[in-house]
Amino acid sequence: MPFSIEAPEVDESPQVGETPLQTARRLALLKASTVGRRHPEAIVIGSDQVAEMDGAAIGKPGGHEAALRQLIAMQGRTVVFHTALTVLRHTGERVCSECVDTWVSFRRLPRDALDAYLRLEQPYDCAGSAKIESLGICLVESVQSDDPTALIGLPLISLTRMLADYGVAVPATSG
Numbered sequence: 001m002p003f004s005i006e007a008p009e010v011d012e013s014p015q016v017g018e019t020p021l022q023t024a025r026r027l028a029l030l031k032a033s034t035v036g037r038r039h040p041e042a043i044v045i046g047s048d049q050v051a052e053m054d055g056a057a058i059g060k061p062g063g064h065e066a067a068l069r070q071l072i073a074m075q076g077r078t079v080v081f082h083t084a085l086t087v088l089r090h091t092g093e094r095v096c097s098e099c100v101d102t103w104v105s106f107r108r109l110p111r112d113a114l115d116a117y118l119r120l121e122q123p124y125d126c127a128g129s130a131k132i133e134s135l136g137i138c139l140v141e142s143v144q145s146d147d148p149t150a151l152i153g154l155p156l157i158s159l160t161r162m163l164a165d166y167g168v169a170v171p172a173t174s175g
Contacts, residue, residue, distance in 0.1 A: 001170070008034040008046070020052035021082045025099055028084035036090035043166050046086040047154050051127040053079045058128050064118055067129035071114045071139065074106045079128060083150040087162040096162045100155040102145035104132070109139065 008031040014023045025048075032046025051058040053074065061067035084099040121135045130136035132143070133152050149156040160170045 001168075006035050006038070008032075010034055012048070014050075014057060019055075020050040020057040021084075021099060021101075023057065024048045024050040024082040024084035025097065028086040028099075029095070029097060032086040032088050032095075033090070036088050040090040043087065043089050043163070043168065045154075045159065046088075047084065049081055049083045049127060049150075049153050051079055051081050053077060060127055061124050061129050063124055067118050067124055068111075068114060070129045071106075071118070072111070074128065074130075075108045076106065078103050078105045080104075081128070081151055083153065083155050085155055085158055085162070087159070087166065089166065094166075096165055098155075098158055098162075100145060100147045100150035100158055102143060102148075102151045104128075104130075104143050104151065105141040106130075106139055107141045114139075 010027070010030050012027055015026070018026070027048035028046045030046070031048060032044045035046065036042070036044040058070060058079065061070055081102045081104060082099055083102065084097065086095060086097045088095045117135055117138065118129065121131060123129050123131045123136065130139050132140060143151060145151065147155040147157040163170055
């Protein structure tokens with residue numbers, strides 16, 4: 001199916017008093033509506049993911065030492081990844097939104113193994129410092145979710161259902 005990607009260029013900072021779940025939902029809607037205003041006839045998809053441990057958001061580490069601290073803190077713990085999704089068409093003023101949660105239980109690993117993972121993967125732009133779709137799988141004990149694609153950042157089961165509500169068949173049918 002033809003599509004284009006456009007960065008919304010929005011401030012992703014959490015608002016004061018906002019929970020990680022609320023942040024993910026707000027940002028998915030903000031991203032979709034920002035791009036939707038630029039392309040009012042298009043069906044626009046916005047998504048955002050916020051990781052949460054002990055009620056606090058786990059951000060993108062930005063560098064090696066911060067990533068190592070995150071991975072050490074998550075060892076033997078379960079982190080919930082809130083992946084929010086919004087689909088809209090600006091001209092119709094119709095909005096579909098939902099959030100898929102994924103619970104990830106992390107293994108306990110020696111510090112040198114965590115360090116080696118970070119040097120190989122360099123996941124410094126990922127909340128929680130782990131890319132499950134790559135070497136980050138070695139950090140994980142288990143994953144629980146209604147939509148396993150949500151952890152990668154776009155819940156495709158939900159997206160397929162939401163697109164059908166807009167008349168977009170996946171897979172596309174002819175005739």
